[in-house]
Amino acid sequence: MKKIEAIIKPFKLDEVREALSEIGVTGLTVTEVKGFGRQKGHTELYRGAEYVVDFLPKLKLELVVAEDNTERAVEAIINAARTGKIGDGKIFVSSVEQVVRIRTGESGEAAI
Numbered sequence: 001m002k003k004i005e006a007i008i009k010p011f012k013l014d015e016v017r018e019a020l021s022e023i024g025v026t027g028l029t030v031t032e033v034k035g036f037g038r039q040k041g042h043t044e045l046y047r048g049a050e051y052v053v054d055f056l057p058k059l060k061l062e063l064v065v066a067e068d069n070t071e072r073a074v075e076a077i078i079n080a081a082r083t084g085k086i087g088d089g090k091i092f093v094s095s096v097e098q099v100v101r102i103r104t105g106e107s108g109e110a111a112i
Helices: 010-022 067-081
Strands: 002-008 029-035 042-046 049-053 056-065 090-095
Touching (some): 002 067, 010 067, 056 067, 067 090
Antiparallel strands (some): 002 056, 002 090, 029 056, 042 049
């Protein structure tokens, strides 16, 4: 099993969720986060005063998929989240040793 963590632009969430649903991903956790990479933030004007926005709002998606579904899930996220502009985000893939469904006690891929 693999855990996929993706940092995306907030307005891309619905497209990414739909793309993942189409390939059979049934669970997803979404967290509102702030950060910066090469985008480095920007300046804004508010009531005549200029201020720097260092951390930009992003969404962090976390999902666990079967090993054979990993590449399809990553491709679905890339295709749905890409705008072609700086700040589209990143995807991290890591191994998961164990998953347990608390309600039933199922473990492994049956718990995904």
